[in-house]
Amino acid sequence: MKNMMEVKDLTFTYSGASEPSLKAISLPIEKNKVTALIGPSGCGKSTLLRGMNRIHDLYPGHRYDGVINLLNGDSKTYTNILDLKKEAELIRLRQRVGMIFQKPTPFPMTIFENIAYGLRLSGVKKRAELQEVVEQSLRDAALWDEAKNRLGHDARGLSGGQQQRLCIARAIALKPEVILFDEPTSALDPISTLAIEEMISVLREQYSICIVTHNMQQAARISDYTGFMYLGEMIEYDETKTIFMKPSQKQTEDYISGRFG
Numbered sequence: 001m002k003n004m005m006e007v008k009d010l011t012f013t014y015s016g017a018s019e020p021s022l023k024a025i026s027l028p029i030e031k032n033k034v035t036a037l038i039g040p041s042g043c044g045k046s047t048l049l050r051g052m053n054r055i056h057d058l059y060p061g062h063r064y065d066g067v068i069n070l071l072n073g074d075s076k077t078y079t080n081i082l083d084l085k086k087e088a089e090l091i092r093l094r095q096r097v098g099m100i101f102q103k104p105t106p107f108p109m110t111i112f113e114n115i116a117y118g119l120r121l122s123g124v125k126k127r128a129e130l131q132e133v134v135e136q137s138l139r140d141a142a143l144w145d146e147a148k149n150r151l152g153h154d155a156r157g158l159s160g161g162q163q164q165r166l167c168i169a170r171a172i173a174l175k176p177e178v179i180l181f182d183e184p185t186s187a188l189d190p191i192s193t194l195a196i197e198e199m200i201s202v203l204r205e206q207y208s209i210c211i212v213t214h215n216m217q218q219a220a221r222i223s224d225y226t227g228f229m230y231l232g233e234m235i236e237y238d239e240t241k242t243i244f245m246k247p248s249q250k251q252t253e254d255y256i257s258g259r260f261g
């Protein structure tokens with residue numbers, strides 16, 4: 001099967017920085033799999049994730065070298081997303097490659113409108129269609145039962161875990177192909193964390209997923225593949241069970257066994 005995304009030899013330097021934060025990174029994001037990025041603080045996990053939908057480019061002046069390929073709908077060709085220049089192309093890219101942040105970011109509107117807003121911007125106008133997609137997205141994000149009687153209430157009245165699931169529903173509504181999760185449970189309690197982890201396992205059937213996590217147990221529980229990063233480099237990428245049971249690099253082994261980081 002073709003990879004959904006392919007990062008090849010990516011070097012990334014923040015605007016104004018003297019050193020690159022990512023150095024010649026390569027890794028695939030396999031279709032319908034969960035790929036975890038782990039490594040000590042500052043190693044570049046979030047920087048890599050944010051490159052995958054060019055969210056860095058909300059601010060100008062960053063420098064990318066290399067290639068980030070995204071598989072096209074025909075499943076035969078790739079687009080190098082680093083070639084995209086027009087604002088409309090970048091907006092479309094961020095629909096195809098959605099992102100969930102560490103802190104839930106509900107808009108100051110109703111639960112219904114949080115999801116319908118992006119749909120309207122993407123051209124869905126009919127009320128019935130909006131209702132259908134809002135319901136399906138909330139169901140897919142395991143929030144429908146809790147939210148169905150309060151769709152007209154302010155989304156900020158939801159609990160933190162519910163808000164995070166709402167943000168996932170909002171991303172899903174736009175029918176992404178890839179979902180990027182940047183430490184999605186680090187602000188949540190253990191029960192909400194479990195709910196998000198279970199959802200990610202189900203979402204994998206329909207989407208390709210990449211998740212940054214500080215929590216090694218979480219990476220071991222939910223991912224198929226793991227990349228271990230250190231000082232801006234991809235030290236090792238392999239099947240999760242190999243990374244955790246039989247890593248080939250000493251640095252990976254030291255990190256996994258808690259000797260540093």
Ligand SMILES: Nc1ncnc2c1ncn2[C@@H]1O[C@H](COP(=O)(O)OP(=O)(O)OP(=O)(O)O)[C@@H](O)[C@H]1O
Binds near residue numbers: 015017041043046
């Ligand atoms: N906006 C920025 N401008 C300049 N340098 C940055 C910026 N954001 C991050 N960096 C630098 O890039 C490097 C990688 O940071 P990044 O946040 O990607 O690491 P991380 O592995 O996700 O860390 P953490 O686990 O602490 O979130 C660090 O040296 C950091 O200081």
